[in-house]
Amino acid sequence: MVEMSCEDHDRYAASSQFITHTVGRILKESMLESTPINTKGYESLLGLVENTAMDSFDLYYGLFMFNKNSLEMLEKLDLAFEDLRKQLIAWLHRVVRNQLIENGERLHQLDGSNSHALHRRAPNESALLHSSQSDENTKLKIAIVGFGNFGQFLAKTIVSQGHEVLAYSRSDYSDVARKLGVLYFSDVDDLCEQHPGVILLCTSIISTVKVLKSLPFQRLKRSTLFVDVLSVKEFPRNLFLQHLPHDFDVLCTHPMFGPESGKNGWKNLPFVYDKVRIGNEESRILRCYRFLDIFASEGCRMVEMSCAEHDRHAAGSQFVTHTTGRFLEKLRLKTTPINTKGYETLLSLVKNTGRDSFDLYYSLFLYNLNAMEQLERFDLAFESLKKQLFNRLHSIYRKQLFENEQ
Known part of the structure; x- marks a missing residue:
């Protein structure tokens, strides 16, 4: 039993409830599927999708529309994901740039050397x-x-x-x-x-x-x-x-x-x-x-x-899990007095993925050719969800205007 003011409830619920449902719906839109190599983190995300999918969009829209804190949380989620994507692109740019510079220097060195330098002598077979x-x-x-x-x-x-x-x-x-x-x-x-x-x-x-x-x-x-x-x-x-x-x-x-x-x-x-x-x-x-x-x-x-x-399965079960954990980490989520089970799942995911270096996450992105597709699907799913919310908001406002006019 938790006694608190209605205002405190809505402030906490914008995290523990609205964020949980938003992430669940983004992942559902991403069409996650179980794989033969599910990790524990991925299993928890599949469970989150299943639980939030049971609720109607009307319920989710209500969490957004009638809690004044929810729009701020949606904006924070959007900024966090965009920041994570920029980090990945910046690292990719740096790596490619360094490779181009190194390759240019290597070609310059080879041009000024004898042709035999191009071929390393094989080790002695008898050895x-x-x-x-x-x-x-x-x-x-x-x-x-x-x-x-x-x-x-x-x-x-x-x-x-x-x-x-x-x-x-x-x-x-x-x-x-x-x-x-x-x-x-x-x-x-x-x-x-x-x-x-x-x-x-x-x-x-x-x-x-x-x-x-x-x-x-x-x-x-x-x-x-x-x-x-x-x-x-x-x-x-x-x-x-x-x-x-x-x-x-x-x-x-x-x-x-x-x-x-x-x-x-x-x-x-x-x-x-x-x-x-x-x-x-x-x-x-x-x-x-x-x-x-x-x-x-x-x-x-x-x-x-x-x-x-x-790698095809891991792009889903591993890269999506780390992506979700890392962009939620940017929100600096905290436990609340009214944590739901789904929110506890997200807090645990953030904790586990946060232990790994960004090098590992970046490597999952760079060295798996399927990862970019998953990142794009995640992005499109988030955009689709925001569009659904704002379209509903727009249609309600238009309806109110016409009714007032009549």
Whole structure:
């Protein structure tokens, strides 16, 4: 039981009720659909759409028309979304501009050099040859490249299953590695000299190209399995196929959880994978399945799909979720004494997406070719909803004018 003045109620309700219904209706207009790789955040948005869709447009219009605070909230929502879109475009402009400048400088350097500089000599073939004797041991030697929060998060579980874990990162995480039972290397050449069977890339999307090009492939076994855990999949798939020697195996994965959502275990959390290129030898096939079993044995919901299919689904389930959370974050929403369940969902979404860097969100936009379409659909849905509200407002005002005239 909450006793408060009517004025206080309407001020709070403009957030907890009107914003909730507005977001639900925008998402409904965006035609969201359930995917095989729904995240918890996306599930909450689908639930919000279902709940708000049960109410008539008359109810929603009433929340807008008869609460003097609602128009201000609608304007704030509009400005917040526009600000987020400008941020994305500004970042895109900066990245493209930097690339053009770098490409121009590179061409200038190439023009003044000998033609042989255009072609890097392939590593000595004999240096790539290692024993092909298969390892019957079920435990893997996994090297994690990029030992930040997510790399450490995965390492903890991998070590607990008895696998040998090595790590390398630009920052010094030797103390953290020691506590986790991980052998840490400050030099990537020394790491590769250990001949790990699996190279697990846990770098950011933006730095993946640079990191991949810096690895000394000639120090690894020819059959090494490369795995990524990025939030987009076609981008790393193409990178691996373009830059890795043909003898290396490639497995693209996306654990759709992190240190926060997976802190209480990985049971029923989706793990997406695509066996892009796995050798025919039994030992290499078994190694791939042993790696996947790390996640399967923890209870993950294993989803095998192509990288292209993943990105198509993720543009909805992941990019839309982050977009909603980020533009709501700009409103600086606060809890009220009269929170609805839907509003609690939005507050939780803002909290979860706010933990991730803008770099991650921007990467979901830049490296997924389906993201722009989703952003445009979201924009059109918002415009359509505003048009419905103002058309109703206009028609009522015209009706009043004619009645008064008569």
